Amino acid sequence: MKGKKIIIAIDGYSSTGKSSFARKIAQKSSYIYVDTGAMYRAVTLYCIENNLVNDCGLNVDKIIENLKKINIEFIFNSTCEKSETFLNGKNVENKIRNVEVSNYVSAISAIPEVRAQMVALQQAMGKNKGIVMDGRDIGTVVFPDAEIKIFMTAKPEIRAIRRYTELLQNGENVTLQEIEKNIRERDYIDTHRETSPLKKADDAIILDNSNISIDEQMQWFDKIFQSVIKKQ
């Protein structure tokens, strides 16, 4: 993949394989990959560890007050050849994927001040282009002028099985039913929140990967990439 560098925005529902797809595209093109879900997850982990959330809900005022104390970075790990999420200098890559974080992340990412801080950071990361970013609002809010926008979807029951398998591999003790419930709840919150709800950008191309492999998705993407890059 040569030529002028572009921005590739990948949005879509939870557990549609956005990260694996985006990471592969980035590897192939030597672009930077940014997992924006990891950023919202890191903010959520900070809130859990600092008692800013509990079963009764969120302490929104305190969360906003604490935002200036939250520093998120991605650092490349050459052993596993992927970048990992750091929260205030600590590697939190595994911790941010646990069920407790998943249960609170949609509510925390709905806070407008949290979004404003993350969006500013994401825009700074993409200022030189050559970036693949995945999330929920990348093609609509973060980079509305991205040269390629993809909107990923898949059936909820298929997404639940994928997520369940991943969590079991990480040693989590969960049931398929609770994972599917969490996915459906997150879909609802993500698409109904007031600030930057998850929605397809008008010029995004839909990718439904319920029944297609990652290799097939890459072949599909390559054709799009080649035709866009030719026009640059």
Ligand code: DC
């Ligand atoms: O992609 P993920 O499942 O790791 O994302 C975790 C949560 O973060 C998801 O429920 C919605 C939120 N999110 C968001 O609101 N905006 C983004 N750009 C990325 C994620």
